[in-house]
Amino acid sequence: MTTPIDADPIAARAIAQRNFDRLLNELSPDIVAREDGLAEEIAGLSGSAASRLRALYAALAQISDAVAPFVACHAGCTSCCHYNVSVFPLEAQFIEAWTGHRRLARTKPAGDFRGQACPFLKQGRCSIYAHRPVACRQHFALTATAHWCAPERCSQETFPLVQFSSAADAFVDIIQQDGRNTPLDMRQWFGSEPID
Secondary structure (H helix, E strand, C coil): CCCCCCCCHHHHHHHHHHHHHHHHHHCCHHHHHHHHCHHHHHHCCCCCHHHHHHHHHHHHHHHHHHHHHHCCCCCCCCHHHHCCCEECHHHHHHHHHHHCCCCCCCCCCCCCCCCCCCCCEECCEECCHHHCCHHHHCCCCCCCCCHHHCCCCCCCCCCCCCCCHHHHHHHHHHHHHHCCCCCEEHHHHHCCCCCC
16 A cells, blocks of 8 residues: 555645645635635525525535535545534434434434444445535645544644635524524434435
């Protein structure tokens, strides 16, 4: 097996910083402006928390597409699918409605689920990608590979991160509007077994 280019933490940090700098310098001004104004845009929408969450998901999809050339993340990379994933009740409700998979009648107790696959990970792909929660939508690795994303290494080093602060503010506002503001891990909502 070949050693990843960014296996050395110093090299990985330098690569991540270069990718972060490229992202800041090369990201379309339209995308930057869209993200900067996202909290205000979403707050200005009328309607339910659910309709505002759908609008946020659509905006984040556009932003994610623009960020994709600067990150190591790609289809088939599943390291982050083995992390704890905070899912708010509104998001769990969306996942349930969109997939037809019922939440557990009784949620599982809290725990450290790091290393356990998300129940929606199927054949190395996210089976709910279009309906994934905000925690998944805002996770990007700026390193060259997913080497440092592996659950057994992910907390050993720190690297520059992509932060969508206006999107995060919009999400907080939506969750406050919904009124159900206690997240659980994906596995607490849907179990640990793969969902067919």
